[in-house]
Amino acid sequence: MIVSTAKAQRGALLILALTLLLAASQFITKSWAAGAIAVGKCGAYGQAFDYPAEDAARIAALKQCKGQCTAVTMKRACAALAIDLKNPCGAHGYAVKPKISSSLNAATRKCYEFGGKECVIRAWACDARG
Incomplete structure (x- = not known):
């Protein structure tokens, strides 16, 4: 042929x-695989995902969060924040894991470990990979 x-x-x-x-x-x-979740008092939060760099994502998440907040960055992963539904100003937990299911479970578990009675997911975000 x-x-x-x-x-x-x-x-x-x-x-x-x-x-x-x-x-x-x-x-x-x-x-574009960087993100962040900012955590503050009484359930305050901010989130950013799919940013070109972790610093840019951290700044964006902190801008959304009210009050004094700290940010946790993620790269090709997911982050989640859980708070105590009965006392939003009390126990909370957050986690960064490769998959959304792992981060949701870990954040909820941390909330209970810190004394939460009815822990629920308040916020979550995944970047390009997660």
């Missing part, structure tokens, strides 16, 4: 275009 030069060139160009598209999508996903 003989393939014409024109068909071979078109096939090569198609493969090159698909390769470049795949490479570009990987670059975008990896470069």
